Amino acid sequence: MKVIKLKRSIFQRLLGKPATELPGNNDFWSFTDGKITVNLDKANGLSKVDGAVRLEGKGLPNRIILVHGKKDQYQAYDNKCTHMGRRVDPVPGTETVQCCSVNCTTFNQKGEVIEGPTKKPLKTHPVTIDNNKLIITLN
Ligand code: FES
Numbered sequence: 001m002k003v004i005k006l007k008r009s010i011f012q013r014l015l016g017k018p019a020t021e022l023p024g025n026n027d028f029w030s031f032t033d034g035k036i037t038v039n040l041d042k043a044n045g046l047s048k049v050d051g052a053v054r055l056e057g058k059g060l061p062n063r064i065i066l067v068h069g070k071k072d073q074y075q076a077y078d079n080k081c082t083h084m085g086r087r088v089d090p091v092p093g094t095e096t097v098q099c100c101s102v103n104c105t106t107f108n109q110k111g112e113v114i115e116g117p118t119k120k121p122l123k124t125h126p127v128t129i130d131n132n133k134l135i136i137t138l139n
Contacts, residue, residue, distance in 0.1 A: 003094075003096070006089055006100075019100065020053070020054050020065060023054065027042065036060070036136040037133055038066065039133055040134060050069075054087070063079035065090075070095065078124075080122075081101065083120075087100050095108065103116055105118055109124075124139075
């Protein structure tokens with residue numbers, strides 16, 4: 001599989017600045033009993049395929065990135081590259097997520113490493129849909 005690199009400047013890569021911004025409003029999700037509930041009506045960043053939202057804080061044990069994949073499937077990953085811990089971003093059209101650092105470790109939907117300096121997979125979490133809500137069960 002040929003890896004496509006997300007277009008980022010060298011400064012963004014050196015600083016580890018992810019393309020996926022923190023959401024301006026954090027009231028579209030909640031976290032209780034090991035489950036994250038996301039209200040799709042309010043999660044603006046997820047409305048299109050390859051859109052993503054960062055879920056951070058609210059007592060989460062790890063940062064999470066939630067990605068809108070093809071056929072209205074959603075993938076949830078720990079947002080922490082297994083090389084040195086930088087955040088990851090979806091690469092549009094590829095069904096991969098990629099580290100925002102200069103080394104660009106790239107993971108497939110299962111979290112397996114496709115390319116990069118680490119061999120450790122990225123942790124993924126099951127996502128189910130209940131009406132207009134997504135439930136992410138943290139592993
Ligand atoms: S931190 Fe991700 S490749 Fe180094």
